[in-house]
Amino acid sequence: QVQLQESGPGLVKPSETLSLTCAVSGGSISSYYWSWIRQPPGKGLEWIGYIYYSGSTNYNPSLKSRVTISFDTSKNQFSLKLSSVTAADTAVYYCAATTSGYTSGWHGYWGQGTLVTVSS
Amino acid sequence: DIQMTQSPSTLSASVGDRVTITCRASQSISNWLAWYQQKPGKAPKLLIYKASSLESGVPSRFSGSGSGTEFTLTISSLQPDDFATYYCQQYSSYPWTFGQGTKVEIK
Numbered sequence: 001q002v003q004l005q006e007s008g009p010g011l012v013k014p015s016e017t018l019s020l021t022c023a024v025s026g027g028s029i030s031s032y033y034w035s036w037i038r039q040p041p042g043k044g045l046e047w048i049g050y051i052y053y054s055g056s057t058n059y060n061p062s063l064k065s066r067v068t069i070s071f072d073t074s075k076n077q078f079s080l081k082l083s084s085v086t087a088a089d090t091a092v093y094y095c096a097a098t099t100s101g102y103t104s105g106w107h108g109y110w111g112q113g114t115l116v117t118v119s120s
Numbered sequence: 121d122i123q124m125t126q127s128p129s130t131l132s133a134s135v136g137d138r139v140t141i142t143c144r145a146s147q148s149i150s151n152w153l154a155w156y157q158q159k160p161g162k163a164p165k166l167l168i169y170k171a172s173s174l175e176s177g178v179p180s181r182f183s184g185s186g187s188g189t190e191f192t193l194t195i196s197s198l199q200p201d202d203f204a205t206y207y208c209q210q211y212s213s214y215p216w217t218f219g220q221g222t223k224v225e226i227k
Binding site: 044045046047058060061062094099103104105106107108110111112113 | 121152154156162163164165166169170175207209211214215216217218219220221
């Protein structure tokens, strides 16, 4: 059973960098893609991207120029950095464990989510 | 990007009703589709993957069907715990995309 827990600042100023961390417990690191997904208040879900334990990444092109996802295997955690944020980046950010493999891509485990507000 | 369109956006139903939610893809995604349930203030929960495979622990009243561009999520007999918002998600090609959601309300 994989458990995920997001952490990071709940308030970020416009033009600065949003940084979040997701602590992973349980499960095999190599069995999943480690994903970030966000949900603006009252709106739908948007996949941000993922990292595999090998270090390979895949990002949503709509955010690619501003996103970095990294993995710290020694701490069993992965991180999201989103640069040059605006109010449009205000959302609940979820980390998720996504079943890996050629024919896979469903998010089986989710963190509880953390609200990040972009405001001065 | 593949666009996922759910219908209806809102559905009013009573306990015991059979409920069907439709998800249409803007191009064929084979059966690379998942369904999630989300309750207010909570993370989404996986219900169905590969269009029709029931996630472990999910009640059998939930079922999924379809392939290509048209998919359905069916709740055979709606229970009080099922009032929530449901999302479909395609993972056929990047970027992975979600439908806009269907809210199931109490009638």
